[in-house]
Amino acid sequence: MTTSTPPRAIPGGVLNVITPQSQRLVMSRRGSTVWRVETEDPETEKTDAYAVKVGFPSETHAHTALAPSREAYILRTIRTNVIHDGEWAEGTWSVQPWHSGPSLYSKWGPHRAPGSSAVPNFMDALSCAAALSDLHRAGWVHGDVQPAHLIMSESGATLIDLALARGRTVPEGVDFPYRGCLVHYEAPEISRSVLESGTAVPTCESDVYALGASLMISATGWRHVAYPDEAPREVQRQAIADGPHRPVTIPGELGKLVNAMLMPSPADRPTAAEVCDALCLAL
Template structure:
């Protein structure tokens, strides 16, 4: 078992990228992330390692790299190191959806429908390629760069081939954003398959918490993962009191039945009609 880090970019990454300055961005949940300068521009270097609770985090960087190579023509690098895998991808700048909507939670502003549309477009574009993200949450939408929101952290995505050496079962994501069918599947069998309908639910939950500061289902902050998932499956939803046309749309996205939810493209159409 490795320590909790942070870990420096491995030698293989340094040899390929020949980086200049580097800055530690994140160190948690089995991942150390650095922003580094390279001749190709700024890159995010993710260094994965196992944690006490999860071994899959060691494989996540290489799994994400394999997915990104199917979705982009950008130069993606990856490799193995002593405690797991590492990967490097072009850096995405911007504020997270949650940070961008801080003024909504304080009551100083209403949610920006254009920004909501930008997030929906990013997710819908991934769905149109046949993929489900599997880990939709406010922190994974970055707003600020020209061209709309960036959807990041695709390590749990499903929809195409992944090398067996770097693949691992999907055991859900951050429970605050799990759809009932995902939570029920994890409770029942331990593993499930990411789905586009669950992504739409998660986007609704992400928009709701970013606009209000509240999880869409109530449970104690110290509740176990199992308790959280039981609340997602059976607990009542908080009222969606989000002003304007976004409120009814979020309620529709949070439908308990996957078949009753709009598709990502339909979410874009509804938001596009009012922006």
């Protein structure tokens, strides 16, 4: 569980769409509280799990209050699952199916162990690239690809946390500018634009870069660019903008592919679909 701000309780509006039998706090930080809520059908005794996201203004960003409803709108355009959202006193909330499984970073933990010579699973990398390719094909750019947003289950990878996604029209009432994502996975052009203007336009190419950086850190423990953890965001972004990225030490074909995904020029990177094709050929 991650907590850095007082958690917000589940709003009353949520109780109009689900009846919690149990709830567990998962995260509360940067203007977002997330609960894992379980419900039970009294007739079938079947248990379902949901993610309840509660948005509110953070110390640095007011738009976090709108994020749950913005994500809910995007999810309804690409998934058949029932997604609910609404407003509460400090912002918006959403209810969506819970996706079970470890993150990519957690699943690849053994590869980062000292002395490990294991090669990361190609099928894991392929399912991550396929999830991103499917999103791009649906007309959306994720804008915040990172290992924690790649949930690995037996059926493959699921990309979660789409609140920052761009590509198709979003209702004005829940929309807000894109001001970058978690810096550890930003492409150079995104960091450069945020430094210059305060905003950026994420692209399919910047998503591919972020996926490459996610695969790299999950397999090796190293960020794509070196900078001090305690450095201000501006300093971190400048290091990314100036480059170059660290050498990719993942062995074999996967390492070559990740290196291509981290090319400085967006035009030189493969598409997510091409990453899938290359991984299929390497299997």
